[in-house]
Amino acid sequence: MTSTSTAARRGPAAPTDGARSALHPLGHAAVTLDGGFLADWQLRNREGTIPHAIEQLEASHALDNLRRITGEHEGEFVGFWFADSDVYKTLEAIGWEAGRCGAEQFLPFVDATVDLLARAQDDDGYLNSYFQVDQPERELTELRWSHELYCLGHLLQAGVAWSRAVGRTDLLAIGLRFAELIERRFGEGGSDMVDGHPEIETALVEVFRETGDERWLRLARRFVDLRGRGLLGVDALGPQYYQDHEPVRAVREATGHAVRQLYLAAGVADVVAETGDAELAEALDRLWSSVHERKQYVSGGLGSRHRDEAFGDAYELPPDRAYAETCAAIANLHWNWRMLLLTGGSRYADEMERGLYNAIAVSTSTDGCAFTYANPLHLRSDASGGGENAPTTRQPWFRCACCPPNLARLVASLHDYVATTSADGLQLHLYADATIALPGGGTATVRTGYPWDGRVEVAFDEPFEGELLLRRPGWARGAILTADGRSVPTEARDGYLVVDGSAHPLSRVVLDLPMEPEVLRPHPRIDAVRGCVAVARGPVLYAIEQADLPEGVLSDDVVVPEAPEVRPAGVDPVTGPRLLIAGARVRGGHRHELYRAMPSARTDAGHAPSSSAFGLIAVPYHRWGNRAPGGMRVWLPTR
């Protein structure tokens, strides 16, 4: 492998030329976010989250764990036995960052860490700071819980990021030495086994894409096909926790540990892209429907159960006890990106957007240095939190620190998800101020106030003769589209508005998406939010927060009309654009009895709201919890 030219730099999940792929990524260096929401996030990631993560890798002893292998550090292993993955994900983040706009300030950390990993690696390629020191006799024998291939997966993804982004291959070489060992041990002809935590599958397909060596694709497919055969044995968590309950090809419902389910889905989508396996593709379609039509929060959060960090049953979506792990929302974005590339369907980009502006964005504080792990949609006034992964406020780090560096690697590659190309032209999926280098030469410039404003202007420096596809978001109630002053019909094709530049080459295309506040109502089978409404504007979900309520009014007791008037209410310096919900009242008639009986056929008049109506402020859900502590609600009772 040699240094990569700028044009050839690729981003995450870049299918090969031979892949089944309706759309193609533009390349990691082809898109620059110039300003606005996503660019600000990348800046916050670079200046806040990544330096903070590097500090925390020391403070949490994740680096010391590795230094124990070389003898540079003495002491106990600290943290969970998969703590190496925190280091790898941080390295991946910096890799994408290096390809985006350089990472000089992080190179001392990167060089020292890559050097440490090279020295820590065993001669046979094995590398894992827990097992090498504490339980060498159990290496690669306890894959149900060991996370050894999970950690390798993250090491490989970090190596691929550096190789793709700037052509630096030393980290990938370390990963490949370990992967060779795994291939000898568990490849065709070797032991039939899988890892209890999927991740290696998507990583191996990426390694195949980066190296061209089909062994890695075969190994990924083998790991996919070996699941659901009971190879991991049985324990109290049940086989679905480990995604070992049924063969992937037979899947009907998303179940078990949500992050494992969704990492696996991303890996399967990669295998489908590179093999064209139709049966696996159909399994993915069923899984997608299960997740997105029956088990997803309106925020894009996934995995409702705290217990086992798992998907619940269909429609089991409590807002207060939403686990909705940050990593699950990130994994879902990864999966939907792969589905989007495969098929070109806008629903996948819609779900990327939903997660990005809500379940993922909410996970980071405004300074980029405090995080959530669980992401509830409702916090009661007296909430006590739900264990170490579900405190009531954002935390600087976690003992299980999977989420913060996962955010860092996602945000450093956000621009990769904005647009794609195909033989027919250019597709815009996420709207943001961006400069896009087109594959055929020339530049497209996007200017927009998205997600706060629905106007999107696309300017081409050279007249564009292809098809320009503009995603019409699922939430959009209409659209006005003009191309160089001409009105363009807005019938969507597979969710995209089409502007054809073949007759009249395009110079300036303007899309106007209406952004009036919307009132959202849940599917009637979602029992936990019956009789409630939520408020959104564009892709941004809103919430009410104690900090905005009149003195003496608790967020627990607010009631809104069934069809409230909602209008913009200015911009708060911390939370951004606010909305005002008219006609809210405070529920009165408090009583001690939890349950009140009355004779059959008589209604209960005791709950009538007692206050006069007032205007209720709502703020973007993703910005809640950055001011005073207190209750929060996305779903607002109407009774």
Added chain:
Amino acid sequence: MTSTSTAARRGPAAPTDGARSALHPLGHAAVTLDGGFLADWQLRNREGTIPHAIEQLEASHALDNLRRITGEHEGEFVGFWFADSDVYKTLEAIGWEAGRCGAEQFLPFVDATVDLLARAQDDDGYLNSYFQVDQPERELTELRWSHELYCLGHLLQAGVAWSRAVGRTDLLAIGLRFAELIERRFGEGGSDMVDGHPEIETALVEVFRETGDERWLRLARRFVDLRGRGLLGVDALGPQYYQDHEPVRAVREATGHAVRQLYLAAGVADVVAETGDAELAEALDRLWSSVHERKQYVSGGLGSRHRDEAFGDAYELPPDRAYAETCAAIANLHWNWRMLLLTGGSRYADEMERGLYNAIAVSTSTDGCAFTYANPLHLRSDASGGGENAPTTRQPWFRCACCPPNLARLVASLHDYVATTSADGLQLHLYADATIALPGGGTATVRTGYPWDGRVEVAFDEPFEGELLLRRPGWARGAILTADGRSVPTEARDGYLVVDGSAHPLSRVVLDLPMEPEVLRPHPRIDAVRGCVAVARGPVLYAIEQADLPEGVLSDDVVVPEAPEVRPAGVDPVTGPRLLIAGARVRGGHRHELYRAMPSARTDAGHAPSSSAFGLIAVPYHRWGNRAPGGMRVWLPTR
């Protein structure tokens, strides 16, 4: 200790003569249940549950674990390290049964097991089948998780039961030898430590009551006062899991593992009764309000969270994800019985009744040989269950088998909770066909069809000159009371209707409680059941079940009117008396989208019920799941 005369036989939680106690138990042999609901349950327990439990103690290797100590069995320890307690609770059940109506058929098991325990016990009194064989070096050093004092508590309760019920003291002697060791190690002047799972506290007070030795009361109080001081150290579960988060005297809210919280509460109530400690009594009052006014299911189930088997926040009461462990409802009955004795307040008996006919009764199948551990109030049609303690059907036993033998010991002593005495006379708390031997001589006979019929007739064989108190249940909307043909005023005193026999000695008292079906509405802060109603009749909560629905109609899609007409609908041989809810409809307008947006100030007309109205059958909640599998709901949506 000598053989106990019939008159002196006492039941569970019998305060001493010096105790602070408004009411006094009548004695284990003073009350006989003659027929009806509770007597049937005792019969089912004797003929079904207890023989089944003895079989399961073999099948689950709980007895083999003990035989490993003596060398009679070889092999690994099986089950959880507190499996000895399953044996002790079964022995306790048989002890109460022996005092109730003999236990000849169980004596071979009892004799062999007591003999085994005597031989297994170490010379210093220590007895625990896990630690003695597998980790002797850690004996009594790991009380956070070891359950050693928890198991001892159950051993002592079993010993007390046998001693009280029939004067057999060999089992208690074994427990006392172990208790002496604990007193030397952890009593005054010894180590400051508590057990991670409360249980020893209530057991020690009972031992004090049985032996008269105040050391045991002092040790119980010491264990109560040492909680909340951080003695158990810190782990990921948090100190509230172990009831070590704050001193008992400072308690404000029920929190942490529900069974631990409630066993502790029972023990504290015992300490209060025997010491008169006013500060502890006030703490108990606060705890009681937290549990019963903010954290209890309408079924009497407690502890909503699956994760850590814990109490949720106030009003966090999801019916689908209700953990509501059977043992928590049993512990709550134990606690409320102690509060009732302390204070004489009917609200405690009301809660005993609520749990008994609902959360506790639901846990056992109609044959007495299959059980629930978690007790949800809602099961979706496609529910997959929630781990090994929360399958979708009752199970013969559990790997963690705390619940079935806990049921057995409760049911064998059910008659002890029916009535009490005081200097003023007799109090009836639970209505059942019963013959009651009165302390002053003579007999009261109760005849009733309760809980299905509200008429309760009390006949005295000798004219009764004291006060007869009849509980007026919290659910009762009125009452008609006559004494020997005279109408008696029905103003309740502390929840009890008073019939004074001093002027006109009583021969026959008749109470009529109206039992029309009631529609229950939840407190508006209980988010999870907003817009729903439940149906009850008398103390019995009802549920709808898939087995009673028209073909093609799922329990997930049924909607009832806000104020439905409900009327009796005959008796089913399996479920008992049914109700019919008029005007139910099937929700139509199915759609794929989980969330539907509409412009502010427009309502959603898409959820309107589409079917014609039909009569919806409801069955007693405690009998659901005894026919075909399928969905179940207590809370019925009105929209």
